Amino acid sequence: MREDDHVTTIQFAKGHGTHNDFVLIPDVDGQVDLTPAQVAFLCDRRGGIGGDGLIRIVRSAASGEPAVADGPEWFMDYRNADGSAAEMCGNGTRVFAKYLVDHDLADGPEFEIATRAGSKRINLVPNGYRTDLGEWRLSRLDEAQERGMDSVVQVVGAAEPLPALSVDLGNPHTVIALPPSVDLDGLDLTHPPKVDPEPPHGTNVEFVRAHAPGHISMRVHERGVGETQSCGTGAAAAAIATWWWGGQPVDHLNWNVDLPGGRLGVHLLLHRVALSGPAQIVATGEVTLPE
Numbered sequence: 001m002r003e004d005d006h007v008t009t010i011q012f013a014k015g016h017g018t019h020n021d022f023v024l025i026p027d028v029d030g031q032v033d034l035t036p037a038q039v040a041f042l043c044d045r046r047g048g049i050g051g052d053g054l055i056r057i058v059r060s061a062a063s064g065e066p067a068v069a070d071g072p073e074w075f076m077d078y079r080n081a082d083g084s085a086a087e088m089c090g091n092g093t094r095v096f097a098k099y100l101v102d103h104d105l106a107d108g109p110e111f112e113i114a115t116r117a118g119s120k121r122i123n124l125v126p127n128g129y130r131t132d133l134g135e136w137r138l139s140r141l142d143e144a145q146e147r148g149m150d151s152v153v154q155v156v157g158a159a160e161p162l163p164a165l166s167v168d169l170g171n172p173h174t175v176i177a178l179p180p181s182v183d184l185d186g187l188d189l190t191h192p193p194k195v196d197p198e199p200p201h202g203t204n205v206e207f208v209r210a211h212a213p214g215h216i217s218m219r220v221h222e223r224g225v226g227e228t229q230s231c232g233t234g235a236a237a238a239a240i241a242t243w244w245w246g247g248q249p250v251d252h253l254n255w256n257v258d259l260p261g262g263r264l265g266v267h268l269l270l271h272r273v274a275l276s277g278p279a280q281i282v283a284t285g286e287v288t289l290p291e
């Protein structure tokens, strides 16, 4: 970070995982304190650098987050493009891990990182990185067990509200299995889908088309962003919901999830779930923050 005449200039990198893209801010010693407006500026695709979210790469002990001070060395400080903080980002964990490995800040093939949703174990794998996302749970278990669904979602392109299931992966998800009458590609996700009842802290919404056991396609509307090309925790939530609706078959624990930005692997370990896929860093530079 450089400050001259009240102008602040910081280093950045740009990366993505299946085209879910992030502005990375290396801040190893916790010197950069970005406001929500500065995050929104950096993520702006016309006025800033552009990204679905921003990841500050900071030592846990210097991060200002008391909950992670005693955990793994590096904290993924994740913000959505609108400046709001999120608990977790599955694709972000791989891009964060790649930055750490490329800069000799972490040694492969296995290490842990800190997130607002707890510590996550990362492994280097042939197609990129695999993140153990930890335990998942159905947010409204009683309703889900009684009816298979626990809410409804209204979206442009569907004649009536569609039944949905709420899945908690540290961050909130609402998953809809599309009936054959609704075209996945035809959905209008330019506006946030309306979820009823409204989750208290908002939600990411996934629309799923099942092809075969272990294979689904999906689109996602992310909380704090809008439609994105991919969402790692969303892919995990979509696979979990589809597996759960299918009666939790023990012979279908590995899922291929196709998103507009590429394919992710989701690996169910009954009550735990892992995510695998690529990670890329595409640019580095410096940017001056607006006053």
Ligand SMILES: N[C@@H](CCC[C@H](N)C(=O)O)C(=O)O
Pocket: 020, 053, 080, 085, 086, 087, 088, 089, 090, 091, 092, 171, 172, 204, 222, 223, 224, 225, 230, 231, 232, 233, 234
């Ligand atoms: N794209 C991410 C999820 C990012 C956070 C999300 N928008 C939220 O607010 O929970 C992923 O890959 O998981």
